[in-house]
Amino acid sequence: MSQNLKKLVIIGASGFGREVLWTISDHNNVEYRYNVLGYIDDDPTLINQKIHDLPVLGNVEWLTKNLDTNVKCVLAIGNCKIRKHIAQIIQKSGFSFETIIHPSVKYSKSVKIGSGTIIQAGCVITVDVTIGENVHMNLNTTVGHDSIIENFVTLNPGVHVNGNTTIGEGTYVGSGTVMKQDLDIGEWATIGAGTVLVTDVPSKTLFLGTPGKILKQ
Numbered sequence: 001m002s003q004n005l006k007k008l009v010i011i012g013a014s015g016f017g018r019e020v021l022w023t024i025s026d027h028n029n030v031e032y033r034y035n036v037l038g039y040i041d042d043d044p045t046l047i048n049q050k051i052h053d054l055p056v057l058g059n060v061e062w063l064t065k066n067l068d069t070n071v072k073c074v075l076a077i078g079n080c081k082i083r084k085h086i087a088q089i090i091q092k093s094g095f096s097f098e099t100i101i102h103p104s105v106k107y108s109k110s111v112k113i114g115s116g117t118i119i120q121a122g123c124v125i126t127v128d129v130t131i132g133e134n135v136h137m138n139l140n141t142t143v144g145h146d147s148i149i150e151n152f153v154t155l156n157p158g159v160h161v162n163g164n165t166t167i168g169e170g171t172y173v174g175s176g177t178v179m180k181q182d183l184d185i186g187e188w189a190t191i192g193a194g195t196v197l198v199t200d201v202p203s204k205t206l207f208l209g210t211p212g213k214i215l216k217q
Contacts, residue, residue: 005035008098009063011086012076013039013046013056016136020076021052023102023120030103037071060086064093072098075116075134080170080188084152087116087134097134114151132169144181156193168203 008024010017017039024034038055039046040063046056063073073095077083087097097116107113107125114133122140125131129143132151137143141155144163152170155161159173162181167173171185174193185191186203195212206216 006033006098007068007071008034008036008074009038009040009057009071010036010054010074010076011040011060011090012078013041013043013051014076014078016078017041017076018052019120020074020100020118021054023100023118024074026121027100027103034098040073060089063090063095069094069096072096073116074098074100074118076118078136078154080152080154080172083134083136084170087152126163138175150187171201 010020021036024036028034036054038057039051040058040060041056042059047058049056073090075083075087075097077086099113099115099117101119102121104121105119105123108127110128111125112130114131116134117131119137120139123137124142127145129147131149134152135149136154138155139157141159143149143161146164147161148166150167150169153167154172156173156175158176160178162179164181165179165183167185168187170188173191174195176194177191177197179197183197183200185201188204189201190206191197192208195208196210198211201207204217205214208215
């Protein structure tokens with residue numbers, strides 16, 4: 001049976017990495033599919049230590065020395081720019097990403113989810129939603145109909161995205177943000193926690209408030 005399991009490494013041994021391990025464990029409790037080999041982390045003080053009974057195998061170079069490209073990567077890095085940078089390194093090394101979805105997540109058959117995306121417990125995604133690659137959807141986030149979430153976006157816990165909304169690549173949306181429908185949020189923007197969005201957000205801006213306003217460009 002173990003030969004049929006997918007071998008995984010979790011990139012990032014911090015808090016979110018441990019949360020992702022919990023999601024994988026819950027998935028294995030429902031359907032035993034994954035064999036997690038350990039963590040990859042650039043912090044030299046963590047190498048060869050154990051976190052939640054899993055070893056920290058090494059830094060990203062461990063992958064290049066490990067010729068088994070059947071090992072799938074789970075990219076648990078919260079910072080969107082660093083996540084994209086590491087993803088490019090991993091892909092150049094010939095490795096690919098596993099999509100991780102907690103078994104409690106509710107989503108329709110018309111939802112499209114890209115590789116490497118992580119969707120945590122309690123999320124709800126309705127119909128005709130497109131989610132890109134290496135997106136992070138944290139606890140209890142909802143996404144309404146016909147929305148587009150592009151690559152490397154982070155939606156923190158309790159974010160509510162209403163229908164027909166587009167969120168550009170690399171945008172970081174803080175916890176508890178609420179959006180009205182039909183919004184266009186540009187690339188690499190930052191939405192502060194608790195923001196109420198009622199207008200479009202230009203690329204590379206910091207938005208915060210109730211209602212949200214540009215604080216920095």
